[in-house]
Amino acid sequence: MKHQPSVIILVLCCWLHLSLSAAPADSLLRQLEQNIALQQQKGDVDEEDKARWLRIVTLANNAQDSLLLAIAPEEMTWFMHHNKWEHYYNTWDSKANVYLYSNHVQTALREAQLMLSDADSRESSVGRAMAYQLMGIIYESMGQYKQAIEVFHKCIAQLHDDDPNSEMMTNAYDYLCQTLDESHRYEEELQVTKKMEEYINDKFGQQSHRQQTFYLILYFSKASALTGLGRYAEAEQMLRQAQQIQNQQQTPLGQYRIYYIYTRLMLAKGQAKQALTYLDSLTKMDIDAGGDLDFMRGDIYMQLARTGEAAGIFRKLYIDKDSVSIAR
Secondary structure, three states, X not given: OOOOOOOOOOOEOEHHHHOOOOOOHHHHHHHHHHHHHXXXXXXXXXXXXXXXXXXXXXXXXXXXXXHHHHHHHHHHHHHHHOOOHHHHHHHHHHHHHHHHOOOOHHHHHHHHHHHHHHHHHHOOHHHHHHHHHHHHHHHHHOOOHHHHHHHHHHHHHHHHHOOOOHHHHHHHHHHHHHHHHXXXXXXXXXXXXXXXXXXXXXXXXXXXHHHHHHHHHHHHHHHHHHHHOOOHHHHHHHHHHHHHHHHHHOOHHHXXXXXXXXXXXXXXXXXXXXXXXXXXXXXXXOOOOOOOXXXXXXXXXXXXXXXXXXXXXXXXXXXXXXXXXXXX
């Protein structure tokens, strides 16, 4: 499943920011400007820090890329001067993601490399982890899976060494599993899920709500690996457990991933009609959260002997891929 922009800001990277505000972006930005000015008058650095970071998140989530790129240097300078390093590197990450998802991949990669160099110079663990994660996402988007897997491992090792941020750690495991999945390294992916499960249990113990949130991600990774290994009954069991959590949490991206993996599973089992039902459900959700949906539709049509429609899809995908390669 490909990583696509939505919220990582995104992805996964991902579900955390989607619910920050239901207010229209312009209205929220005006409120944030007023709040930043107010906190400056009060001298409340922590509250100003939160407002400045929420402004970056709002711009990212509403695709106001030009404005984000314009204010990012000023915001990073403020975060640096006030020792707010997580938001400093988060803002850098947001800036790089603008380049990545506008197909300026080499520019995004340079930003990630600069971020890593900066973090090394400051001996910043959080900066190193964010840079490694960003580099992994970029390498994955370029199809350079070996390099992506290497830096995701470095990200996880960095977080293990330095009191990990639970969301970042779980996302790093998730990205690693998705990339292993795309590389068809399913047995290795399944082994990573065991380490991920140990981490979740050690970190959260009996904190059931937090634990369940991360178990949802774990079940996705397990189901994908088991599908790739042809262990279909076990994969379906993981998806049923994921659906139980999803029914409680009701996250759009969660349901998207369940439908996505079910589509893959049904395709692998040769049950094209069921696969098409799940794929149609995915399409109706109208969420740009990644995945080779058109490729899967083409494969489904081939199984259903709808070869003309399949050929049309694959022809368009070839043309689109060629256009993107030229743009990069």
